[in-house]
Amino acid sequence: xxxxxxxxxxxxxxxxxxxxxxxxxxxxxxxxxxxxxxxxxxxxxxxxxxxxxxxxxxxxxxxxxxxxxxxxxxxxxxxxxxxxxxxxxxxxxxxxxxxxxxxxxxxxxxxxxxxxxxxxxxxxxxxxxxxxxxxxxxxxxxxxxxxxxxxxxxxxxxxxxxxxxxxxxxxxxxxxxxxxxxxxxxxxxxxxxxxxxxxxxxxxxxxxxxxxxxxxxxxxxxxxxxxxxxxxxxxxxxxxxxxxxxxxxxxxxxxxxxxxxxxxxxxxxxxxxxxxxxxxxxxxxxxxxxxxxxxxxxxxxxxxxxxxxxxxxxxxxxxxxxxxxxxxxxxxxxxxxxxxxxxxxxxxxxxxxxxxxxxxxxxxxxxxxxxxxxxxxxxxxxxxxxxxxxxxxxxxxxxxxxxxxxxxxxxxxxxxxxxxxxxxxxxxxxx
Numbered sequence: 001x002x003x004x005x006x007x008x009x010x011x012x013x014x015x016x017x018x019x020x021x022x023x024x025x026x027x028x029x030x031x032x033x034x035x036x037x038x039x040x041x042x043x044x045x046x047x048x049x050x051x052x053x054x055x056x057x058x059x060x061x062x063x064x065x066x067x068x069x070x071x072x073x074x075x076x077x078x079x080x081x082x083x084x085x086x087x088x089x090x091x092x093x094x095x096x097x098x099x100x101x102x103x104x105x106x107x108x109x110x111x112x113x114x115x116x117x118x119x120x121x122x123x124x125x126x127x128x129x130x131x132x133x134x135x136x137x138x139x140x141x142x143x144x145x146x147x148x149x150x151x152x153x154x155x156x157x158x159x160x161x162x163x164x165x166x167x168x169x170x171x172x173x174x175x176x177x178x179x180x181x182x183x184x185x186x187x188x189x190x191x192x193x194x195x196x197x198x199x200x201x202x203x204x205x206x207x208x209x210x211x212x213x214x215x216x217x218x219x220x221x222x223x224x225x226x227x228x229x230x231x232x233x234x235x236x237x238x239x240x241x242x243x244x245x246x247x248x249x250x251x252x253x254x255x256x257x258x259x260x261x262x263x264x265x266x267x268x269x270x271x272x273x274x275x276x277x278x279x280x281x282x283x284x285x286x287x288x289x290x291x292x293x294x295x296x297x298x299x300x301x302x303x304x305x306x307x308x309x310x311x312x313x314x315x316x317x318x319x320x321x322x323x324x325x326x327x328x329x330x331x332x333x334x335x336x337x338x339x340x341x342x343x344x345x346x347x348x349x350x351x352x353x354x355x356x357x358x359x360x361x362x363x364x365x366x367x368x369x370x371x372x373x374x375x376x377x378x379x380x381x382x383x384x385x386x387x388x389x390x391x392x393x394x395x396x397x398x399x400x401x402x403x404x405x406x407x408x409x410x411x412x413x414x415x416x417x418x419x420x421x422x423x424x425x426x427x428x429x430x431x
Contacts, residue, residue: 004219007332008105017219019228024206025270027222032069036100042071045102048093060187066206074214074339077108079375081122106214106339114340114372117391121373121384134379138181139190141361145175146193153281156299157289165299169306172197174362176311181361181378184209195277197307198262202272213374217320217346218328227253233321235329235417247415251313258308318364322348322402322410323417330421341397343371348410349401357382 004017011017016030032039040047041064050057054064059079067075080086108115128134152168155161179193183204191201207222215221217233224233231250232243242249262278265271281303285296321327326345347368352359357379360366366381369388373381392399402410 006219024203035071112338138379142178153284154288157285165302169303173307173310178361198258247412254309254312255305319348319367321414323413333423
């Protein structure tokens with residue numbers, strides 16, 4: 001076991017950043033030991049007993065079930081845009097003050113960038129006309145992707161055409177990206193589209209929402225650490241040969257991320273009932289054609305690997321891994337930073353060729369605003385763009401966006417980068 005060293009001293013050599021952490025559940029267990037929540041839920045320096053509130057929670061019970069015994073400050077601040085009502089409810093379940101300080105460098109000061117932006121966005125959301133119709137667009141996009149994928153499965157079963165299996169996996173991968181929007185929202189049935197490709201909603205909520213979205217590009221970000229050392233994003237000297245000199249070989253890992261996580265989940269006996277949904281595709285293949293068992297598994301294998309590749313490809317080029325973006329190991333100037341400013345330092349805006357919600361939904365588009373407001377449906381994000389731009393201007397923050405090809409090339413450069421950045425490189429905010 002080798003503890004990771006972080007840019008922030010508070011995260012160096014602690015259980016949750018150890019290289020032995022190779023699953024979402026192990027990461028949660030480590031945080032239960034070190035967050036000072038004492039088996040309760042911690043928000044800032046207060047401890048709250050939310051057990052009686054779990055099944056009343058508007059977002060659904062799973063969020064609170066997963067986070068019991070941990071510090072949920074960042075989630076509470078970023079998922080409740082209108083914080084007054086949730087704060088009143090939270091106060092009803094107050095138990096006592098925490099005995100230890102928070103182990104986080106992120107702040108939410110009332111006059112800080114993120115708090116000011118959040119209050120303005122919350123006010124705007126109350127004025128959006130036709131909101132229900134906008135939400136239906138997101139639903140239509142993800143439903144259409146999976147209906148088309150299932151229709152293609154029928155065609156694969158009848159023709160046994162492996163090219164169509166690749167096409168099926170591609171459409172399914174785009175739908176999986178779009179369904180990630182619903183994983184962020186309150187419990188709903190569309191989030192379970194995720195499971196068709198051997199992924200887990202529960203695991204994804206931990207690794208992606210609780211870890212990646214809160215601790216982006218740090219040693220607490222499971223999307224950076226779970227695939228280490230096969231994919232090595234940190235600017236350190238211990239990069240393996242494949243990352244430093246042949247970074248394109250990391251593409252070979254992408255097809256096996258989803259099935260690999262399923263195998264680990266099965267080996268650790270962490271499967272849930274929702275994992276039965278992986279049987280949908282093979283059942284369609286068997287019932288809608290005359291495929292042999294061998295041919296069916298072959299086609300399914302191709303569909304699953306393609307789905308995983310498409311999902312990982314769009315995930316990793318979604319603007320995080322650019323050499324000028326902050327990655328843990330880079331130099332910092334202060335042990336504390338506004339959470340919103342940290343998000344901006346870890347993401348480069350991506351110029352989408354088409355200003356279209358479908359393109360944004362299936363390629364992790366509008367990524368900065370999605371990170372700043374993860375509880376917002378993708379269809380609403382563009383309606384707050386001007387508020388974001390005006391607030392950035394007010395705080396003297398420079399907005400940077402780059403073409404897709406530049407970001408793709410930058411990803412390769414980041415895989416090769418071993419020299420930490422000087423904090424002055426961040427034009428948006430000095431770390």
